[in-house]
Amino acid sequence: MQKILKGISIYKIGYGGIGIGSLPDGKKVLVKGGALPGSIVDIRVIKSKKDYIEGHLLAIKKYDTSLLNGKPICTHFFSPFQGNTVEQAPHKIGCGGCKWQVMNYEAQLKLKESIVEDAFSKLSKKQEIGFLPIIGSPLQEGYRNKIEFSFGVYKQLNEEFRKAKKSGQSEEELIKTGYTKYEINSEFNLGFHKQGEFSKIVDVDHCGLISTKANQIFEHMKSLCLGSNLPVYDQKNHQGFFRHLVIREGINTGQLLVNLSVSDENLKDQEQSHHREQFLETIKNDPLLKQQVTTMVISYNNGLADIVNAPEVEMKTFRGDGYIYEKLDFTEIQHTQEECLVNFRVSPSSFFQTNTLGAQKLFSTAIKMTGHIEGNILDLYCGAGSIGLSLLKQGLGEELVGVEIVEKAIIDARYNAKINGVEDKCYFVASPAEKMLINFPELKEKIQNIGLVVIDPPREGLHPNVIKYLSDLKKEYDFKLLYISCNPITMARDIELLVEEDFKFQKIQAVDMFPHTHHIECISVLS
Template sequence: MNDKKSKKEQKTSFCPVAGKCGGCQLQNMTYERQLGFKEAKVVKLLGKYCHVDNIIGMEHPFHYRNKVQAAFGSTRGGKIISGVYQSKSHRIVCIDRCRIEDRKADEIIVTIRSMMPKYRMTAYNEDRGTGFLRHVLVKRGFKSGEIMVVLVTGTVVFPGKNAFIKELLEIHPEITTIVQNINNSDTSMVLGETEKVLYGKGHINDSLCGCVFGISPKSFYQINPIQTEKLYNKAMEFANLTGKETVIDAYCGIGTIGIVAAKEAKQVIGVELNRDAVHDAIANAKLNDTKNIRFYCADAGEFMVDMASNGEKADIVFMDPPRAGSDKAFLSSVVTLSPKKIVYISCNPETQARDLSFLVRNGYKVRKIQPVDMFPHTAHVECIALLTRVK
């Protein structure tokens, strides 16, 4: 690539708040260079275990985030602003449009901000703990097109609520449901415990890999559905299910991987510590009429040790831990259960490398590694590893 072309491509990718936001660390690289950078990172960390397949990128790596979250505040002059927190601070960078966020979600957030003065609606002040609107969260179903708007407020009282909702729906009739989430705690957590459905059913549906999933304000759902389908399809390819297997879906969340796997497995057991997520997972299994899956609210590691103690076996374990990876107790429990295969999906190849080292020392061999670019223009890379038991 010549320098002239490289500079031109860097210029066209420039974001006006790049220096403040900090969200898209690689945006001044061409997308091809980003993919090369991420693949090289995975090779460096995991290449000693086996060959690393070429990274799976996006055909159109923009506006992929189906979940958009905006913090609200005010300038010293009293102007209401919304956007993201500046890197390593709690100062809000005002953003109207973002090249990786869903366009419609951005439009709705800007509309809400512009309506606030008319309804004498104040933005929350973190320092004083006063004000009304703290955050707006918009989730959009990629295939269903359904849109959920969550208004996170500092108080239960919502002045002019009915008129505000009516006008918002007149401007954006595409909105499926509106929820008020009350968060009056001095916390960095976005969502509070209490919710009130203001319009619609309080959740939306979307489909993934031929299955339907309900998405609530608090439920975790992958933010890039196009790449998630590629990720899950590759994970199923690695698992190579025949219909005879007992599968464990550890860290199962709302049941996405387990329900997809249940189409090809004999039975699936999903284990998750978050009670709300388990509730959503059970509802999702019913939504898909999936009868060969069970969900348990438990620590996945302890659950697998109990299975082994009772003489029960699993053929495959799917594990998709948080960025911190798995702790030694969990990995030891996997080894104790001794499945024939482990499909390890990671959002952090550094902690995945550490965990693979433990599993390799305890009777497993890494057979395949597949990086997937789930978050274009950021430094993050997802990675699937297939391990098989060798002793």
């Protein structure tokens, strides 16, 4: 049985939204699950080490009411400070996606600012750092252009519902008493992974982070899947059909992509195979889907990895072209009346900033902070080219050299350069950034006229060889270094190493791309 600790005082929130407290003997306590700063909590211990204890939040006993939002945006949110317990509706409560939604937005932004300042505390002791006021997201709800739902089985129901089913009440009678058809058919859940229990799926009716249109398609697809008589995939016995449902939306174009992930090799009998054919015919001809969904893709995943984009997945375009378009609008930062749009093709596996309007803010801010540059742009983690192409379309830089480890992203980047009319100014290669000159020696010639290096690395930050390369490059060329990061901890570590290599660092700008979560984007320009 896991140990319960009561009355833990949370004195700080660290990166990752981890609540930090301590025991009377001074041992540190790390709390997962959305603890509030200054709160007193009860936790369930999941790890006990010599120097620290790690636990999941069970209840918030005391908190600062000035931090709170009027009401959480999601009915599926596990909010222990409101007296809710998972046992009251185990299959409906416990989504861990937006742990900060209980806080008002101003409090969220202040907390993110403090996390960034804390990440740079070591470097700030060595030099003065200008922490610019955080830039908030244009939208706090409905801001996501991509959402991934998981199918799952959740047989544990609350006692009241179990008794109602056992008494022989019909589905219609249960619905009249307040239960939904998804609760009644509890072996069919579609939603998000349960907080602290990844193997369980919390069944959701909607998500407050996507648009009304995307929610409508989610609810409709859920209803069609439930009515198909096909089973959801069970990770334990590797049986079933439905695995994931992904919806991508072009916020500025209105286009919608649906990617349904299924496993079709292990259907038990001919009857299930017949149900599958009926279901595919239904979604192909459904009037709402034909009207609202631009394209639909079926991803066949017959492997063990429960990942939408696993290497063995075979994607087949079911209807439409298999991709949608999105555009970023930078007209507001231009000093002319002309529109400034950057267009992107988005396929099921494309990397694209999840918050479209937030990306416009992020890139606009990066452009302003970078200022005038002469020469070419080297983008070391270019993805599908979103940052580099946005800079180039603003008139920054003469040519763009993009490096990205994912080959599919490079294919997207080349296509995006073409549809933006800058194909002749771009050169993209698929390679790890730290091995680019080994894999592509011709890049040495391409970067001789370098004026700006852009780095937007994964969460783990820069490879040591990349830092060495930037240091060596600095000895030959005078360029600016634009660093964008989703992890202030590794960003602070990398910038400290770059400063030791004589790069000049003065200020940092935090941008909130993910309201109601602990995630933060940061921008800095080094010279």
